[in-house]
Amino acid sequence: MDRLLTLRIFRRVAELQSFSAAARELRLSNAAVSKHVSHLEEELGARLLHRTTRKVSPTAIGEAYLERSARLLDELDELDRSVTRSTTEVRGTLRVNVPNAFGALYISPMIPALLARWPELSVDMSMTDRFVDLVDEGVDVAIRIASALPDSTTLVARRLAGADQLTCATPRYLAEHGTPRAPADLAAHRCLTHGRTREPWVYARDGETFAVRPEPRLSADNSLALRDALLADAGIMSTPAFYVHEHVESGRLQVLLEGYASPPVWIHAVYPSRRHLSSKVQTFVEHVSEQISRAPWALGPDGRPARARV
Structure with a gap:
């Protein structure tokens, strides 16, 4: 019995x-x-x-x-x-992991409104560009940015938004060093690259794909440091639109390689399991998704401009 x-x-x-x-x-x-x-x-x-x-x-x-x-x-x-x-009320401590630069620019400013709306919620946010092990490190949800994420049997990845990958430089740099017209021309330029892995800069045109690995004049593991160098006329950078959109709009930066398209990068919310998803994780993900969709650079999960869908 x-x-x-x-x-x-x-x-x-x-x-x-x-x-x-x-x-x-x-x-x-x-x-x-x-x-x-x-x-x-x-x-x-x-x-x-x-x-x-x-x-x-x-x-x-x-x-x-x-x-x-x-x-x-x-x-x-x-x-x-x-x-x-715990699964129906938004309360307790939410442990979040976000990328350094994107977290500082976009996620951190979103947190106060979330906390104001849910007085019994606390957020413990770590910032790193390393893909942490969510289960081992006790992270409830992570924001990850990549063109594609590896398949996982233990993690769920929800695509929140995307951003175009732009190659750009200042008008002053281009006046001094010339304007590249094709990906191969980047070899003759001062390029600013993220990290030490030297991931290729990928472009497509008329069904053909071009992958170049420019020799970096400056390499750094922080996108904001690279953007500062970019704005100081130090070279050419390939970067997601969310780091440079306002500067392109103002004319401080010029988008290069017209006619060539780079694959967009995607912003994902990653969490350990879809089953019994806690309300605090669900609330955070919905909050971030809603806020990001309002950004002028944002692409919807289907690749179309998000603002056109709102």
């Missing part, structure tokens, strides 16, 4: 001092209620209830057993309620 059900039945019989009243409350037959209590007594080798034609009352052993089992059942019920609250 289900031991928890048996304990609940015993408790109600003892508290109501009636098998029939307990049966009505629990929507069970009198015979089923009596069977559960008798089975419990047989297992324990002790009589827990005095039975008369008028009422039922606990024995001395039954009274002690009732007190402790009732306490246990109450604790289990509270445990169940706490788990239910």
Whole structure:
């Protein structure tokens, strides 16, 4: 028999001092209620209830057993309620991991509004461009930016938005060093690259793909540092639109290689499992998705400009 059900039945019989009243409350037959209590007594080798034609009352052993089992059942019920609250209420500490530069520019400014709306929510945010192990490091949700993410059987990746990859430079740099017209021309220019892996700059035109690995004049693992160098006329940079959009719009930067297209980068929310997704993770993801979709550079998950869809 289900031991928890048996304990609940015993408790109600003892508290109501009636098998029939307990049966009505629990929507069970009198015979089923009596069977559960008798089975419990047989297992324990002790009589827990005095039975008369008028009422039922606990024995001395039954009274002690009732007190402790009732306490246990109450604790289990509270445990169940706490788990239910954690998945339906936005509360507790949310551990978030975000990329350095993108996190500082876009995610950090979103957090105060989230906290103001949900007073019982706290956010513990770490910033790194390393793809952390969410499970090992106890991260609830991460924001990851890539053209594509590796397949995973343990992680769920939700595409929130995209951004065009732009190759650009300042008008002053181009006046001094000339304007590249094709990807191959980049070899003769001062290029600013992210990280030490020297990922290729990829372009497509008329069905043909071009991948170049320019020799960096400056390499750094922080996109904002590279953007500062770019704006200071130090060279040419291939970067997502979210780092340079306002400067392109103002004319401080000029987009190069007209007619060539680079694959967009995608902003993903990554979390360990879709099953039993906590409300705090879901709320954070929806908040970030909504805010990013309003950015002038944002592409929707289908690749079309997000603002055109709003």
